[in-house]
Amino acid sequence: MTDEIELPAEMTLLWGLRETVRRGRKPSLTVADITRAAIEVADAEGLAAVSMSRVAAQLGNATMALYRYVKSKDELLLLMSDAVPDGPPDLPDDVDWRTGLTLWARGLLEVTRQHPWTAQIPISGPPLGPNSIRWFDCALRALGGTDLSEEEKVGVVMGLLTLVHGELRLSIDLSRSYAKNPQAFGRQYGMALARVVDAQRFPALSKVIAAGVFENEVPYDEEVEGEFEFSLGLYLDGVAAFIERRTTGQG
Structure with missing residues (x-):
């Protein structure tokens, strides 16, 4: 028989095992709603735009309402990172x-x-x-x-x-x-390197440049x-x- 341990707070949140603080009216949000809204904000405006207040605005709710479900931005990021990759590919049973x-x-x-x-x-x-x-x-x-x-x-x-x-x-x-700056890649990059790379100091890289590796457009x-x-x-x-x-x- 294995000893029971207390689950980390992150796992209780991610697996929906945390008790939500209930005050006042019946809750109109879920953790899934909040996570979905946060992802929408990040997709449209970048991760830097994600905040509890911005996500609350996306949902049309007061910021404090979110804290009944998610305690901090760190928790919100944790939820987002787990939610983004939907289910994995359905591998056939006989796949090698x-x-x-x-x-x-x-x-x-x-x-x-x-x-x-x-x-x-x-x-x-x-x-x-x-x-x-x-x-x-x-x-x-x-x-x-x-x-x-x-x-x-x-x-x-x-x-x-x-x-x-x-x-x-x-x-x-x-x-x-x-x-x-697309010019900083490919052929122009190779040409710039060729001007500064000394074959004695950088013998291996010199061979790469001479082979035309960076000239492939x-x-x-x-x-x-x-x-x-x-x-x-x-x-x-x-x-x-x-x-x-x-x-x-x-x-």
């Missing part, structure tokens, strides 16, 4: 682990890119909310047919999660910069997508090699 994780990673990146402000919310710990747990469970199930231990499955999923979040943050920041969106697919493939190749060692008893 690599296809499953590929679909999972692409799906997570796609839904978070639709709400770029999510990249500004700090990741404060492991998955806690129901949506985050669904995504976590989905990726773990994709590895169900492998010889990995349960601990190793968690390690693979957390590594993939790091890759996706890193790609999200990098692509959003670079897309912003590209929109302001691929549309920026396609380039970003290609880089993610390349990184994802490399990561999954590493996982495949690790699984092979496990299967053959070499690791």
Whole structure:
């Protein structure tokens, strides 16, 4: 029999287990209403615009009414970050682990890119909310047919999660910069580097420049997508090699 522990305040909020302070009239709001309104504000005006008062205005309510459900902006951000990725992809029961994780990673990146402000919310710990747990469970199930231990499955999923979040943050920041100054990327970037990079001081980078790597004028969106697919493939190749060692008893 396991000892019962008191759930963290964040989990009681995310899982709808917190008792709402009830005073006066019957409550006309729900935590889901507040979260939805906050996401609408962030989508339209950016994360910096999200405040308890701005969300209250979006709902047509007094600011103090929100505090009956959500205690602070930090809690509001927590709710938003869990609500943004809707359910994970519906993986077929017989899907192989690599296809499953590929679909999972692409799906997570796609839904978070639709709400770029999510990249500004700090990741404060492991998955806690129901949506985050669904995504976590989905990726773990994709590895169900492998010889990995349960601990190793968690390690693979957390590594993939790091890759996706890193790609999200990098692509959003670079897309912003590209929109302001597209000339700073691609061929012009390579030409500028060629003027200042000394082959003796930077031998490896000099070879990259000489090979014309930066002269490829691929549309920026396609380039970003290609880089993610390349990184994802490399990561999954590493996982495949690790699984092979496990299967053959070499690791």
